Amino acid sequence: MKRWTPLIISTFLGLGVIPALVSAQERMLDTTERKQPLNVWGAQFEEFEYRYSDDDEEIGVWDADFFYGTDNFKARWLTSGEYSFEERAYESLENQLVGQIPISKFFDAKAGIRIDTPEGPDRTYAVLGVSGLAPQWFEIDANFYVSKDGDTSTELDAEYELLLTNYWILSATLDATVAFSEDREIGVGKGLVSTETGLRLSYDLIDRAFSPYIGVVHERKYGDTADFSEAGGGNVEDWFAVVGARISF
Amino acid sequence: MKRTLIAGALGLLLPAIGLAGECNLTVDRVEIDTGEFVKEGIGYNGESPGPVLRFKEGEEVSINVTNNLDEMTSIHWHGIILPFQQDGVPGISFPGIKPGETFTYKFPITQSGTYWFHSHSGFQEPEGAFGSIIIEPKDREPFRYDREYVVQLADKHPHSSERVMRNLKVTPDYYNRDQQTVGEFFSDASENGFLSTVKDRLAWGDMRMMKADVEDLQGFTGLINGKGPKQNWTGIFEPGERIRLRFINSSAMTYFDIRIPGLNMTVVQADGNNVQPVNVDEFRIGVAETYDVIVRPKDDQAYTIFAESMGRSGYARATLATQEGMEAPVPGLREPARLTMADMGGMPGMDHGDMPGMDHGDMDSTNEMAGMSGMDHSQMKGMDQPQMKGMDHSKMADMDHSSMAMSDGGASDPFYAQGSGLVPEAANGGKFLSYADLKAQKPLYDEREPTREIELRLTGNMERYTWSINGVKYEDADAIRLKYGERVRFKFVNETMMTHPMHLHGMWSILDVGAGQWNPIKHTVSVQPGTTVYMETEVDAPGQWAFHCHLTYHMAAGMFRKVIVEGGPESTQATSSEQSVDVGGDA
Numbered sequence: 001m002k003r004w005t006p007l008i009i010s011t012f013l014g015l016g017v018i019p020a021l022v023s024a025q026e027r028m029l030d031t032t033e034r035k036q037p038l039n040v041w042g043a044q045f046e047e048f049e050y051r052y053s054d055d056d057e058e059i060g061v062w063d064a065d066f067f068y069g070t071d072n073f074k075a076r077w078l079t080s081g082e083y084s085f086e087e088r089a090y091e092s093l094e095n096q097l098v099g100q101i102p103i104s105k106f107f108d109a110k111a112g113i114r115i116d117t118p119e120g121p122d123r124t125y126a127v128l129g130v131s132g133l134a135p136q137w138f139e140i141d142a143n144f145y146v147s148k149d150g151d152t153s154t155e156l157d158a159e160y161e162l163l164l165t166n167y168w169i170l171s172a173t174l175d176a177t178v179a180f181s182e183d184r185e186i187g188v189g190k191g192l193v194s195t196e197t198g199l200r201l202s203y204d205l206i207d208r209a210f211s212p213y214i215g216v217v218h219e220r221k222y223g224d225t226a227d228f229s230e231a232g233g234g235n236v237e238d239w240f241a242v243v244g245a246r247i248s249f
Numbered sequence: 250m251k252r253t254l255i256a257g258a259l260g261l262l263l264p265a266i267g268l269a270g271e272c273n274l275t276v277d278r279v280e281i282d283t284g285e286f287v288k289e290g291i292g293y294n295g296e297s298p299g300p301v302l303r304f305k306e307g308e309e310v311s312i313n314v315t316n317n318l319d320e321m322t323s324i325h326w327h328g329i330i331l332p333f334q335q336d337g338v339p340g341i342s343f344p345g346i347k348p349g350e351t352f353t354y355k356f357p358i359t360q361s362g363t364y365w366f367h368s369h370s371g372f373q374e375p376e377g378a379f380g381s382i383i384i385e386p387k388d389r390e391p392f393r394y395d396r397e398y399v400v401q402l403a404d405k406h407p408h409s410s411e412r413v414m415r416n417l418k419v420t421p422d423y424y425n426r427d428q429q430t431v432g433e434f435f436s437d438a439s440e441n442g443f444l445s446t447v448k449d450r451l452a453w454g455d456m457r458m459m460k461a462d463v464e465d466l467q468g469f470t471g472l473i474n475g476k477g478p479k480q481n482w483t484g485i486f487e488p489g490e491r492i493r494l495r496f497i498n499s500s501a502m503t504y505f506d507i508r509i510p511g512l513n514m515t516v517v518q519a520d521g522n523n524v525q526p527v528n529v530d531e532f533r534i535g536v537a538e539t540y541d542v543i544v545r546p547k548d549d550q551a552y553t554i555f556a557e558s559m560g561r562s563g564y565a566r567a568t569l570a571t572q573e574g575m576e577a578p579v580p581g582l583r584e585p586a587r588l589t590m591a592d593m594g595g596m597p598g599m600d601h602g603d604m605p606g607m608d609h610g611d612m613d614s615t616n617e618m619a620g621m622s623g624m625d626h627s628q629m630k631g632m633d634q635p636q637m638k639g640m641d642h643s644k645m646a647d648m649d650h651s652s653m654a655m656s657d658g659g660a661s662d663p664f665y666a667q668g669s670g671l672v673p674e675a676a677n678g679g680k681f682l683s684y685a686d687l688k689a690q691k692p693l694y695d696e697r698e699p700t701r702e703i704e705l706r707l708t709g710n711m712e713r714y715t716w717s718i719n720g721v722k723y724e725d726a727d728a729i730r731l732k733y734g735e736r737v738r739f740k741f742v743n744e745t746m747m748t749h750p751m752h753l754h755g756m757w758s759i760l761d762v763g764a765g766q767w768n769p770i771k772h773t774v775s776v777q778p779g780t781t782v783y784m785e786t787e788v789d790a791p792g793q794w795a796f797h798c799h800l801t802y803h804m805a806a807g808m809f810r811k812v813i814v815e816g817g818p819e820s821t822q823a824t825s826s827e828q829s830v831d832v833g834g835d836a
Contacts, residue, residue, distance in 0.1 A: 027793050030340035030811060033371065037724050038806065042419040071715055071722075106457060106712055133712055136454035166426040208416075208423055248419070 037070040042248070047080075049244025051217060055235060058085045061244075067100070074100040076110070081118075089119035096127055107132030114145060121185050124148050137161070153179040153193070164201075169211070173198040182224065187232065189224020196220075202246055211246040270310040270358075272302060274380075276322045276346075276368070281377050283470040284477030286407045290377030291318065291368065298401050298475050298499065299366070299380025306361040306387040312354040314346060321345040324354070325369040325754070326382065327537060328521050328772035331356035333792025336754055338369045341795050341811055345370060361386035362521030363495040363539045365401070372410030375501035375801050379403070383495065384521075391690055392517045392526065394493035394543055398484040402496065402534070402556055402565050404469035404503035405477075414802055417465060421714045424468055427562055427585040428461045452590070460587045462711060462746055463671065464560035465802060466502040471556060471565025481576065482567040488549050492569065493517075495541050498534040501801035504559035504748060504775075506533050506673055509552050509569065510580065514542040516682060520771040523690035530679030533559065535750040535775035537799035540682075544569070551575035559671065559748070561585045580676065591668035592746050594779030666779035671748070685762050687769035693757060694787050696766035699738035703729070707776060707798070707808070709745045715806055716745075716798065722807025729796065729810050731788045733817035738785045741776045749803065750775045753812070755794040759785045773799060791817030 047063040063080040078096040083089070098112030107130050114125040129143035141157040155177045162170040177193040200215030217240040221229050226236040279292035293299025304310055316322045323345050325337035335356045339345035346352040361384040368378035381399045406413060416423040429450075438446040453460055476482035486492050494514075498505060508514075508531040516527045518541035526543075534540055534556075546552055551570040558564060561582045568576055660674045661667070664684045675681040709716040718726070731737055739758075741751060751758075752773045759768050761783040768785075776782045791814050798808035 027813065028340065028344070032340035032345075034805070034809065035340065035724055038414075038418070040415055040418040042415070044419075071713060102713070105710060133457055135457060136451065137457065163428055163430040165430050165432065166428055208420060 037072065039068065039070055041068040042066070044246075044248040046246060047244060048247055049213075049215075049242045051082075051240040051242045054239040057238070059083060059091065059240075060085065061242075069100070072101065074108075076100050076112075087119070091118060092116070093118045098127055098129070100131075103130070104132070106134070110143075116186075123183075123186060147183065149183075151179070151181045151183045151188075153177060153181075153188070167204045169202050169204070171198075171200050171202065173200075179225075184228070187225060187228040187234075189226075189228055191224065192222040193225045194219065194221045198242070200242065209248050213242075213244060213246065215242045216240065217242050270304055270308050271313070272310070273313045273315070274299065274324070275315045275317050276324075276378065277317045279377060281405060281475070282477075282480075283405050283472060284479035285470045288405070288407065290405075291322075291373050292377050293380050296475070297377030297379070298403070299378070301399050302366070302380065302382045304358045304382065304384045306358055306384055309355070309357045313351050314354065315351040316346045316348055319348050321347060321370055322368055322373060322378070323370045324366050326354075326356075326364065326366050327752075328362075328364040328539070329356070329382070330359055330755070330757070330790065333755055333790065333794060336792075336794065338754065338795045341793055358384055360384060360521065362518055362523070363399070363497065363541050364521050365497045365499060365537075365539065367499065369795070372414070372801065372805070374499075375406070375410045375413075377403075377405075379499040381495070381497055391523060392493075392515075392543060393491060395490040396486060397493040397495065399474065399495045399497065400484075400554065400567065401474050402498045402500055402503075402505055403472040403475075404466065404500040404558070404563070404565075405472050406466060406469045406501075408468075410501070410801065413466060414805055417714045417802055418806075421465070421711055422459065422462075424466050425459070425461060425464070426467055427463075427560060428459060429587075456593065456596075457712060458588075458593065458746060459711075460589070460670070461560075461585065462588060463586045464503065464558060464562050465747070465800075467560070467562040469503065469563050471503070471505070471558065471563050473554065473556065473565045473567040476567065478564065478566040478579070483573055483575075484567070484569050485573065486546060486569055486571060488547055488571065489545070491543050491545050493541060493543050494554075495539065496534055497539045498536050500536050502536065503563070504533055504535050504750075505556040505565065506531055506559060507554070507556045508676055509544060509554050510577070510677070511550075511552050512544045512546055512569075514544050516540055516542050516686075519687050519769055520773060522693070522770040524769055525688040525690055525767070527682060527686045528680065529682040529686075530675040530677050531673070532682035533673050535748070535773060535799075537750050537752055537773040538771070538775070551577040553577040553579055555580050557582060559586060559673075583676070587670045588746055588778065589666075589668050589670040591666040592670060592778035594666045596744050596746075596779075664775075664780060664782065665777045669777065669779065671777060684760060684769075684775075687760070687762060688764050688767040689769050692766045693770050694759070697736060699785050700735040702738040702740055704740045704742060705751075707741060707743045707745055707749050707751075709747070709803070709806075709808070711746070714802075716803040716808035718808060718810055723797075723809035723811075724807060726810060728793070728813045731786075731812060731814045733788055733791050733814055735788045736785055737788060738783060741774070741782045741784070743776045743778055743780055743782075746778045747800075747803075748775055748777050749808065750799040751797070752799045753786060753794065753796045755790040755792065755812075755814075756786050756788060759787075761785065788814055790814060 043066045045064040047061055049061050051059045051061055060083040065078045067074045067076040069075055076098050081093040082091040084091050094116050096114045098110040100108045100110045103109045110129040112127050114127045116123040125145040125147050127143055127145055131141040134140045139159040143155045145153050157175050159173045164170055175196040179188050179190055179193050182190045196219050198215055198217040200213040202211040202213035204211045219238045221236050274293045277292055277295050279290055279297050281288050281290040281297050290297050314324055323337045323339045333342050335354050336342040364382040366380050366382055367374040381401050470477045474482045514529050520539055549571050551568050554567040556565040566579055660672045662672050662683045665672045673681045706719050708720045750773050757770045758774050760771050760774050762768055774784050794812045796810045796812045797804045
């Protein structure tokens with residue numbers, strides 16, 4: 001074995017030298033930024049608003065996302081919450097960290113983790129979702145969640161923007177949650193859990209970076225979830241007047 | 250001030266070779282004032298646009314470029330035929346020019362005409378890093394003029410180019426403020442009927458494509474020689490003089506439709522190469538193209554040079570006058586352009602594909618169809634049913650009748666898809682220049698059969714703002730390999746709904762307009778949505794070259810290729826260890 005070693009080494013050296021000779025004549029390789037994937041970041045508050053309910057409840061709401069990445073992979077942090085000014089507590093507080101890859105011309109797949117830390121019990125879920133643009137310009141975001149305890153649920157978000165003018169935009173949103181198992185501790189019953197429907201009229205004041213809006217939002221709980229809420233002294237249905245802004249950086 | 254330039258006269262006095270021109274350029278941070286906003290940018294010798302560089306055909310030039318920026322820079326001599334190491338594309342021709350460094354470009358001038366130069370690094374060009382080049386010919390020019398001006402167009406945006414790119418990637422319609430609204434729905438409904446308008450919106454909604462997707466970047470201020478519309482760049486003339494206007498479109502993203510109300514223009518040169526003169530009322534200049542026109546104002550008055558963007562979202566304006574301060578009326582913008590289903594013709598999976606008439610050998614059927622698409626709506630209705638039968642009604646409904654007119658033969662252009670919403674029309678109803686009108690004054694090469702054809706599909710995804718060739722972005726693509734000595738026929742198939750000005754470095758693009766040996770010789774070829782355009786290239790320049798869409802943000806998003814020319818005379822040739830893969834790395 002030993003005496004083979006020099007031969008093997010010299011063979012390797014020889015093989016190494018030939019490409020070196022070729023590359024001496026080789027033209028330069030493009031190592032500029034142009035040849036690298038384009039890295040992009042984005043930061044957007046789709047909702048950043050004050051809500052006033054028909055029950056005189058006042059809450060602050062945000063729904064934001066931050067991302068960084070390329071066409072092929074993006075890391076995305078989605079955060080949303082509802083803060084009750086009266087109770088000085090988060091009625092809901094949700095953070096998701098997901099990786100996102102394109103799966104079709106108009107749709108991306110997402111996978112990651114969701115952590116809910118509102119007032120009351122916390123929850124951690126695994127997230128699997130798709131988001132993108134459906135025919136007729138519906139922005140769709142559909143997610144499937146599995147909690148640490150194995151509770152599963154799904155959430156569908158849809159948005160449509162109607163251009164009254166190129167600056168005045170009326171956007172309609174629908175958010176529906178369905179649970180496949182009961183999670184009594186956080187007041188979620190099996191079946192259709194809740195819907196949130198919104199209508200917001202915005203004006204693009206500074207490019208598309210700052211668009212103040214006013215609107216109405218309707219929240220409703222269903223089935224067991226509604227019963228749980230009522231039993232706890234909560235509402236089944238709420239109407240809100242909202243004022244806020246869509247912000248992007 | 251009166252200068253009589255009988256062009257070429259000087260040239261005759263000079264020896265053919267041995268002349269050496271030397272000039273210095275510094276790359277500087279400059280302030281750009283458009284009259285609407287002031288912005289920091291990049292310029293040459295302290296200003297943007299940079300100077301007009303004057304060379305003479307036959308001389309050897311050396312240009313010392315000093316980089317006063319704190320980042321790498323480069324200068325590409327757009328349209329100039331030169332050794333590839335002098336072409337100025339970082340990563341392809343040379344490593345680039347470091348901060349503080351002076352790089353000397355040296356190359357022989359073997360051509361004449363109007364050209365330009367610009368940085369090929371990052372987003373420096375849209376930040377203002379460009380200037381113009383005028384090369385006097387050795388021989389007499391085949392036309393006469395008494396005075397000349399460079400008219401260099403740009404689309405300066407208040408946002409930095411980095412930010413524009415990011416906004417487009419995050420929200421592709423970020424800058425589009427000509428989108429279809431509820432109001433337009435009702436006006437269309439009252440014009441074309443409620444049902445057909447609903448059908449039309451559904452058809453586009455189904456594709457998730459916007460009729461209004463003509464210009465990615467709106468909100469710019471159009472500049473002429475660095476002056477915004479309010480600052481009104483003015484060129485002085487004396488009545489009766491022939492003025493040669495050297496139009497250069499140095500915009501990042503904007504095509505301009507140019508007219509000078511009251512004056513007829515004679516197009517004498519395109520992309521630096523003389524063409525057989527064509528009289529026009531208006532012409533469209535693609536990004537990176539140049540057109541030289543001659544005008545002869547006879548009256549002692551002012552004339553507006555009006556450059557309206559193709560999508561009608563903005564304009565540049567200048568004035569020709571007999572004295573400073575004179576002005577002529579500035580026309581308003583026409584209605585925003587709207588794409589039609591015909592512009593989607595190139596998209597795979599659309600049954601509107603393969604529009605007839607796009608083959609240039611098939612001009613007759615083009616004209617036949619042109620008559621149809623050119624008809625206005627009222628005439629449609631009055632038509633006999635039998636005649637209608639041959640037509641696809643759905644397609645008719647999708648046509649934008651407002652953008653068509655019956656001006657002898659109808660607004661049609663074989664370089665646009667049949668029924669395209671982008672077919673240009675002269676504002677005064679007169680002659681609008683078409684690529685089909687361009688015929689070389691003198692063929693540069695002997696006519697011969699191409700040795701092979703290379704198909705380049707221009708591809709992209711507007712919702713993701715990715716742009717590519719054959720579906721592959723530059724970052725994932727292999728080089729296009731050509732052999733020295735071959736004549737390649739490039740077939741561009743535009744599968745997107747945007748216009749792409751394709752620019753091959755180092756070698757001429759002989760645009761096939763069906764004129765055989767008189768096909769015009771260009772450096773930038775516009776390919777309209779839903780069309781197929783052919784160009785031929787005599788592969789006579791060894792080395793490696795860039796080949797890309799000249800829309801800044803399309804190029805940066807991946808519509809770019811490296812071309813390697815293998816073989817060639819002695820030392821210039823080399824081998825590369827890169828794998829030899831089919832064109833464009835199409836998978």
